[in-house]
Amino acid sequence: MHRASLYILLFSVALLSAFGIVMLASTGYYLEEGEKQTYATMNNQATWLGLALVAATVVAFVNPEKLYEYRWWIFGVALVGLLMCYVPFFAKEINGARRWVSLHSFGLDRPSFQPSEVAKLAIIIVLAGWFARYEPLTREFVGGFLKPGCLLIVTVLLIAGEVDLGTAALVTAVGVSLMYVAGTRWYYLTTVVVAAGSALGLAIRLTPNRVARIMAFLDLEKYKDEIGLQQWRALMALGSGSYEGVGAGDGRLKRGFLPESETDFIFPNVGEEHGFYGTMLIVGLFVSVLIAGMVIAHHAPTRFMRLVALGITVTLALEALINMGVTTALLPNKGLPLPFVSYGGTNLLFAMISVGILVAIHRKSFGSGARKDLLDTRRGGMRPATHGAL
Incomplete structure (x- = not known):
């Protein structure tokens, strides 16, 4: 196998x-x-x-x-990329989100680059390196939870600040899973999960558009012509294909x-x-x-x-x-x-x-x-x- x-x-x-x-x-x-x-x-x-x-x-x-x-260099490059999304000269805003760095700023033809994709891989490498280097400290609070947890939190906060809660939640889930498998005590990680859940709930509560998305999720048919339109039509597309589909290129x-x-x-x-x-x-x-x-x-x-x-x-x-x-x-x-x-x-x-x-x-x-x-x-x-x- x-x-x-x-x-x-x-x-x-x-x-x-x-x-x-x-x-x-x-x-x-x-x-x-x-x-x-x-x-x-x-x-x-x-x-x-x-x-x-x-x-x-x-x-x-x-x-x-x-x-x-080279794990720290990789992580450092990822952080620099994320920070560039906060600099108006480099940042490219789409639909209210600053998730992209405009490559036109460097004289390149490609329109944009998304640093959070680098960060998703970099945080895995740096956390893996930490737990490999400090394996005897894995079960301790400072060496096995607090310090690697800070690396994860900094990365997640920078991604979330770009108005990208989806990627932030993904990175949090992967990071917590990696720490658990590495041997971090589960009750330490519970505090991260609770804190992340609370922060996510607050971020949703303070943003009307996100509240509307949750309402649409709970009652999609009611909001099918408003904020839930995209998901409703996605279900229509999936349903209209039946078992074999309408054929390549023939989707409506x-x-x-x-x-x-x-x-x-x-x-x-x-x-x-x-x-x-x-x-x-x-x-x-x-x-x-x-x-x-x-x-x-x-x-x-x-x-x-x-x-x-x-x-x-x-x-x-x-x-x-x-x-x-x-x-x-x-x-x-x-x-x-x-x-x-x-x-x-x-x-x-x-x-x-x-x-x-x-x-x-x-x-x-x-x-x-x-x-x-x-x-x-x-x-x-x-x-x-x-x-x-x-």
Whole structure:
């Protein structure tokens, strides 16, 4: 299974990426036919995909221990990127959110870059490095909770300040999960969960638009022509596809009726054109990514690599779960892309880099003949491997 996990991971990611290009081509087909536009969205995504594949290939052949060595530099770059979103000269505001850095400021043609995507990966690497370096302090309050918790809180607050509560919640969930698996005492982490939940509730309460989204989630039919329109039409798209779909390129709701049908709400577009079978294929591929990632994490030769692989796998799977939950109205509307499928260059780039890291860890563990560690079900995590750099 360990040997097969790499092929399952690569096959699943390849199909998801191809599916994304096909769906963006479908959107471009409508635009070109109805509005005399080009396949600009698909072409841009294909360009990013090519760049992402090159980056992932390079990363796959780098020793994962280099991430440990340069973890603070990686984290520092991520923080600088997040801080740039607060500087008017660099920040690009879209729909009231300052999540992007305008690359025009650097003389580049690409319009924007999203630093929170860097931060999602950086916080995994720095937390994994912390718990590898200070393994004996894992169960203590200061070394195992307070200090790594501060790293997580700083990252989450900077992301939340960009008016991106979705990514902030995702990073919080992944960070807390990583700390728990690393061995932080559960009752310490409970305080983080309670504090994060309280802060999220306050942020929602103080913003009328977010309150309206919660109201729409609780009674979608009542608000289907207002704040709940996007989710209501997403359900219409999913329902109209039945089992086999209406056919590639023949979807109707993407024609201006379903906002963001190429980005955060691409999943209903899949459902309309490819039906229940198409959506289940997407779900199955993400389950395959989850299983393959967990197997790679389980066989990783060092504690650091194990935690990095686990964090990456949980991030990809949880982001997909939240996206599909939102587009099927099982969760309140909060913009998160569907990894590998949704239009978005930065997300695709760092999702592919994350896959490259998983490949590198697999190569390292398989080549090193590392011992197979057992699951410690009593602690709810995996027994720590000895970090190779210590």
